[in-house]
Amino acid sequence: MSEARIIDGKAFAADLRGKIAEGVADVRARHALVPGLAVVLVGEDPASQVYVRNKGEQTREAGMHSVTHRLPADTTQDALLRLVDQLNHDPSIHGILVQLPLPAHIDSAAVLAAIDPAKDVDGFHVVNAGRLAVGLPALVPCTPLGCLMLLKDTVGSLRGLHAVVVGRSNIVGKPMAQLLLQADCTVTVAHSRTVDLAETCRRADILVAAVGRPEMVRGDWIKEGAVVIDVGINRVPARDPAAAAAGKTRLVGDVAFEEAKAFAGAITPVPGGVGPMTIACLLLNTLTAACRSRGLELPPMVTTARGTPV
Numbered sequence: 001m002s003e004a005r006i007i008d009g010k011a012f013a014a015d016l017r018g019k020i021a022e023g024v025a026d027v028r029a030r031h032a033l034v035p036g037l038a039v040v041l042v043g044e045d046p047a048s049q050v051y052v053r054n055k056g057e058q059t060r061e062a063g064m065h066s067v068t069h070r071l072p073a074d075t076t077q078d079a080l081l082r083l084v085d086q087l088n089h090d091p092s093i094h095g096i097l098v099q100l101p102l103p104a105h106i107d108s109a110a111v112l113a114a115i116d117p118a119k120d121v122d123g124f125h126v127v128n129a130g131r132l133a134v135g136l137p138a139l140v141p142c143t144p145l146g147c148l149m150l151l152k153d154t155v156g157s158l159r160g161l162h163a164v165v166v167g168r169s170n171i172v173g174k175p176m177a178q179l180l181l182q183a184d185c186t187v188t189v190a191h192s193r194t195v196d197l198a199e200t201c202r203r204a205d206i207l208v209a210a211v212g213r214p215e216m217v218r219g220d221w222i223k224e225g226a227v228v229i230d231v232g233i234n235r236v237p238a239r240d241p242a243a244a245a246a247g248k249t250r251l252v253g254d255v256a257f258e259e260a261k262a263f264a265g266a267i268t269p270v271p272g273g274v275g276p277m278t279i280a281c282l283l284l285n286t287l288t289a290a291c292r293s294r295g296l297e298l299p300p301m302v303t304t305a306r307g308t309p310v
């Protein structure tokens with residue numbers, strides 16, 4: 001039994017961002033099109049602040065136009081809806097991302113529904129979810145899109161493989177299952193009410209863990225040689241008790257990584273796995289949305305022979 005290959009999402013994402021930057025330079029030169037992304041952050045959650053700052057920097061590095069709207073935590077739903085409407089009508093903006101979670105007094109579903117589906121670079125609008133489900137061109141949620149890219153890069157053809165997705169959220173589990181189905185996998189969607197979750201996972205050639213529970217998937221849940229994609233990003237107390245007492249934390253996934261390495265054929269780490277791919281795919285979706293707004297194909301440096309990004 002050999003140790004799993006570690007899938008380097010950080011390096012893959014850096015490479016993808018390089019290709020996106022070339023694609024942006026191409027549409028700027030040939031079509032005077034500058035893809036623009038607007039990120040809206042309500043409230044001051046420190047983790048969200050870091051993440052939003054990274055998005056802004058990487059967007060600009062790719063040659064795109066980037067605006068961040070930071071609104072106070074007590075912003076009314078009406079004010080947020082007015083901002084979304086303004087961005088919907090702003091021709092310099094091709095992608096709109098409203099950072100989740102929103103404060104409890106705001107109805108997230110109402111806000112997501114107000115985003116123009118053509119600018120919905122998170123792929124959370126019901127129109128995009130529906131288009132993905134029936135196989136029409138859609139803006140696809142960034143995290144599952146990034147996972148699919150890592151899987152295809154690791155495995156090649158996914159045809160006929162049994163994929164088990166643990167987690168049924170609208171932002172990861174459900175769209176992940178749709179993408180795997182489209183790639184000709186046999187797909188099982190498991191969740192907290194699944195009877196004998198461990199046994200279900202053991203049948204997976206491809207295991208995608210997206211439950212948000214630190215290290216829930218154990219090593220012996222994994223079939224020998226399976227490819228494991230860990231979507232979880234959980235902050236837990238530092239290993240060292242003194243450091244933990246001082247409030248220091250570390251990031252772990254939904255998979256017990258050290259155990260899993262002994263069983264898996266390949267596995268994504270946390271950090272440095274799926275997380276960086278999520279942001280790279282946000283940039284890709286912004287470029288896609290900008291091109292579609294002008295009826296253009298995606299530039300060739302970010303597409304496969306079939307003209308799709310994956």
Ligand SMILES: Nc1nc(=O)c2c([nH]1)NC[C@@H]1CN(c3ccc(C(=O)N[C@@H](CCC(=O)O)C(=O)O)cc3)C=[N+]21
Binds near residue numbers: 101122142251
């Ligand atoms: N509308 C909306 N869309 C989102 O896509 C969205 C959101 N709201 N709310 C918050 C979550 C979280 N999220 C992350 C993306 C990348 C990393 C990431 O790059 N993580 C790095 C490092 C993390 C670190 O060191 O803190 C890694 O895993 O290697 C993390 C978290 C997107 N989200």
